[in-house]
Amino acid sequence: MLTIKNLQAKIGDKQILNGINLEVKPGEVHAIMGPNGSGKSTLASVLAGREEYEVTGGEVEFLGKDLLELEPEERAREGMFLAFQYPVEIPGVSTINFMKTAVNQIREHRGQPALDAVSFLGLMREKMKLVEIDQSLLNRSLNEGFSGGEKKRNEIFQMAMLEPKLAILDETDSGLDIDALKIVSNGVNKLRNKSNAVIVVTHYQRLLDYIVPDFVHVLYKGKIVKSGTKELALELEAKGYDWIKDEVSVA
Amino acid sequence: MSKDNQVLEELTSKEYEHGWTTNFETDSAPKGLNEDIIRFISAKKSEPEWLLEWRLSAFRQWTKMKEPTWPNVTYPPINYQDIIYYSAPKQKATPKNLEDVDPELIKTFEKLGISLTEQKRLTGVAVDAVIDSVSVATTFKETLGELGIIFCSFSEAVLKHPDLVKKYMGSVVPVNDNYFAALNSAVFTDGSFCYIPKGVRCPMELSTYFRINAANTGQFERTLIVADEGSYVSYLEGCTAPMRDENQLHAAVVEIYAMKDAQVKYSTVQNWYPGDKEGKGGIYNFVTKRGLCFGDGSKISWTQVETGSAITWKYPSCILKGDNSMGEFYSVAVTNNYQQADTGTKMIHIGKNTKSRIVSKGISAGHSQNSYRGQVHIMKRAEGARNFSQCDSLLMGDKCGAHTFPYIDVENNSAKIEHEATTSKIGEDQIFYCLQRGIDEESAVALIVNGYAKEVLNQLPMEFAVEAQKLLALTLEGSVG
Numbered sequence: 091m092l093t094i095k096n097l098q099a100k101i102g103d104k105q106i107l108n109g110i111n112l113e114v115k116p117g118e119v120h121a122i123m124g125p126n127g128s129g130k131s132t133l134a135s136v137l138a139g140r141e142e143y144e145v146t147g148g149e150v151e152f153l154g155k156d157l158l159e160l161e162p163e164e165r166a167r168e169g170m171f172l173a174f175q176y177p178v179e180i181p182g183v184s185t186i187n188f189m190k191t192a193v194n195q196i197r198e199h200r201g202q203p204a205l206d207a208v209s210f211l212g213l214m215r216e217k218m219k220l221v222e223i224d225q226s227l228l229n230r231s232l233n234e235g236f237s238g239g240e241k242k243r244n245e246i247f248q249m250a251m252l253e254p255k256l257a258i259l260d261e262t263d264s265g266l267d268i269d270a271l272k273i274v275s276n277g278v279n280k281l282r283n284k285s286n287a288v289i290v291v292t293h294y295q296r297l298l299d300y301i302v303p304d305f306v307h308v309l310y311k312g313k314i315v316k317s318g319t320k321e322l323a324l325e326l327e328a329k330g331y332d333w334i335k336d337e338v339s340v341a
Numbered sequence: 342m343s344k345d346n347q348v349l350e351e352l353t354s355k356e357y358e359h360g361w362t363t364n365f366e367t368d369s370a371p372k373g374l375n376e377d378i379i380r381f382i383s384a385k386k387s388e389p390e391w392l393l394e395w396r397l398s399a400f401r402q403w404t405k406m407k408e409p410t411w412p413n414v415t416y417p418p419i420n421y422q423d424i425i426y427y428s429a430p431k432q433k434a435t436p437k438n439l440e441d442v443d444p445e446l447i448k449t450f451e452k453l454g455i456s457l458t459e460q461k462r463l464t465g466v467a468v469d470a471v472i473d474s475v476s477v478a479t480t481f482k483e484t485l486g487e488l489g490i491i492f493c494s495f496s497e498a499v500l501k502h503p504d505l506v507k508k509y510m511g512s513v514v515p516v517n518d519n520y521f522a523a524l525n526s527a528v529f530t531d532g533s534f535c536y537i538p539k540g541v542r543c544p545m546e547l548s549t550y551f552r553i554n555a556a557n558t559g560q561f562e563r564t565l566i567v568a569d570e571g572s573y574v575s576y577l578e579g580c581t582a583p584m585r586d587e588n589q590l591h592a593a594v595v596e597i598y599a600m601k602d603a604q605v606k607y608s609t610v611q612n613w614y615p616g617d618k619e620g621k622g623g624i625y626n627f628v629t630k631r632g633l634c635f636g637d638g639s640k641i642s643w644t645q646v647e648t649g650s651a652i653t654w655k656y657p658s659c660i661l662k663g664d665n666s667m668g669e670f671y672s673v674a675v676t677n678n679y680q681q682a683d684t685g686t687k688m689i690h691i692g693k694n695t696k697s698r699i700v701s702k703g704i705s706a707g708h709s710q711n712s713y714r715g716q717v718h719i720m721k722r723a724e725g726a727r728n729f730s731q732c733d734s735l736l737m738g739d740k741c742g743a744h745t746f747p748y749i750d751v752e753n754n755s756a757k758i759e760h761e762a763t764t765s766k767i768g769e770d771q772i773f774y775c776l777q778r779g780i781d782e783e784s785a786v787a788l789i790v791n792g793y794a795k796e797v798l799n800q801l802p803m804e805f806a807v808e809a810q811k812l813l814a815l816t817l818e819g820s821v822g
Contacts, residue, residue, distance in 0.1 A: 138777050139776070140773060141773070161776070162777055163776045163777075163779055163781050163782070165777075166776065166779035167779045171777075174774065174777075177774070178768070178770045178771050178773075178774040179771075180771055180774070180775075180789055180792055181792055182793055182794070183789065183792035188775075188778070189778075191780050191788055192775075192778035192779050192780050195779050195784065196779040199779070231792070248778065252778065252779070
């Protein structure tokens with residue numbers, strides 16, 4: 091589904107990604123871990139097409155297409171979803187209105203007719219249940235005055251609405267208490283199936299107790315320096331990142 | 342050049358939608374302004390002697406006045422002798438009903454999306470249509486007449502309801518109020534007149550549609566709305582003009598007179614031609630709008646969506662004379678390219694327990710300058726007066742300007758005044774968030790801007806709100822920075 095080959099990227103003059111290689115297949119969950127400043131969020135942003143980052147080398151193929159050639163909105167319409175670490179506030183625009191615009195633009199891209207109000211509401215109700223979110227929240231201005239937990243839950247609600255092929259969760263656990271973490275994780279798990287994939291970007295192992303990964307990759311200085319299964323995450327939790335750093339510097 | 346900058350440059354790709362002209366024969370005055378021209382206009386309209394005198398007195402006062410220089414706008418001096426002050430589509434005789442109206446005129450308004458044919462009653466809006474200097478048609482007259490509501494062109498009102506016109510014209514905006522009001526009083530050509538009798542709630546929206554068609558022509562219309570005790574009316578105003586290289590002058594006067602417990606809601610969607618991408622051409626929109634809450638418990642509410650004009654100079658105001666009267670001002674002013682807007686309101690609190698509310702949302706893009714100028718004046722007698730003002734500015738790109746000039750004068754210590762102001766930029770973060778959900782950039786800007794202006798758009802009647810939303814999106818198309 092997603093093949094990243096030797097991806098390099100910089101912001102300003104600062105080189106951040108130094109040759110990332112990653113293969114994600116349908117049905118898989120990959121966790122990207124690593125110390126602060128290792129390039130985790132940059133990887134997520136580059137994949138989503140944020141303009142500030144300049145790709146300086148490598149290739150990314152997404153569902154048979156050259157991802158780097160696609161505009162951010164085209165990537166989204168092709169089925170890539172980014173759950174933001176810091177969801178943005180848009181005053182005066184309700185989540186419902188926002189999602190209606192998004193859903194219908196994606197449908198248009200797929201050659202489907204726009205959803206009428208009734209079908210849209212039906213879809214919304216169904217997804218609300220899935221991620222345990224209250225409609226009163228969706229009537230409010232997008233993310234304005236939301237608590238950290240509400241923002242993240244709203245991200246997962248949007249993910250449910252847009253049914254992406256590949257979802258990238260960027261530090262979705264940050265700022266969540268344990269109850270909110272469970273609800274958010276439950277939502278993600280319910281959305282998993284054989285044909286979609288998830289990349290979980292996280293600093294801590296905690297989230298991976300709930301969203302169990304098939305693969306864990308450690309990112310350090312813009313490179314994946316170690317890959318393994320979920321046990322690797324536990325090891326990192328126990329030992330910290332220093333032993334990885336040591337291992338890299340020895341090599 | 343970054344993509345955003347490119348998009349910014351593409352601003353120009355959006356042409357003004359209403360920039361066409363209609364070729365009907367016109368009947369015009371020669372260029373220039375003097376007492377003979379005023380006599381000519383007055384004679385063309387078969388006006389009574391008192392009105393001619395009124396005009397001439399206004400003209401004499403105007404010649405002694407100076408064009409105001411305090412607004413935050415710049416433009417080359419206007420040559421008032423180079424303007425045609427009267428232009429009318431030629432009609433064989435005054436149309437008695439719609440069948441008599443020149444089909445070209447009807448077509449013109451249909452092109453603008455304004456139906457003058459009463460068969461299309463579905464819209465439920467009574468329209469008075471004004472082209473250049475004259476009113477060409479007023480719809481739903483009979484329906485309104487049954488309720489005693491008078492809704493007709495100003496010229497017709499002068500002839501058929503002279504007492505009302507004589508009594509109220511100039512009572513809210515005096516002849517010598519300001520330079521442009523004096524000019525208008527001297528040369529005004531037509532406009533709408535509306536009287537709502539005691540206790541009557543006007544069952545439909547009343548609407549005037551203004552269009553400047555002829556070249557080198559100024560449009561000087563007057564609107565007078567008189568709401569008798571306990572009555573209610575919602576009034577809409579729309580305007581467009583063809584694209585022309587030279588600037589055209591529009592100096593209108595709107596007066597609203599509200600008696601005891603009367604309510605008037607006045608909404609404007611202003612879409613005069615704003616000039617081209619280099620700032621060439623466009624309408625100079627110098628308008629005086631004022632409402633007098635004369636009676637106790639009366640209420641006047643202004644809502645405006647200002648997207649057009651090269652220059653906008655406009656401060657719809659309320660004089661809160663009656664006790665417990667209330668004034669509201671809701672405004673969205675958008676400027677793009679080289680447009681300049683200096684707009685806001687005045688709330689003059691005279692009566693006791695008077696309330697006013699100001700919500701102003703400025704949006705600047707391109708190289709434009711957008712100023713909010715507002716005055717809240719609490720007079721000595723205005724015990725218990727309250728005002729709430731909120732002035733927000735939204736900037737798009739880094740070549741435009743937003744300015745706020747609030748003036749607050751309080752002469753009574755019991756007054757409560759709140760003023761809030763914010764300035765923000767459409768964030769790249771907000772745009773990216775939308776893009777990442779599959780929403781294209783233009784729709785993202787439209788979404789964000791409409792969200793920002795929502796509080797004001799919500800004040801508009803439903804159909805107008807939809808039109809205004811589209812207009813906002815259109816005006817700002819591609820102006821992300």
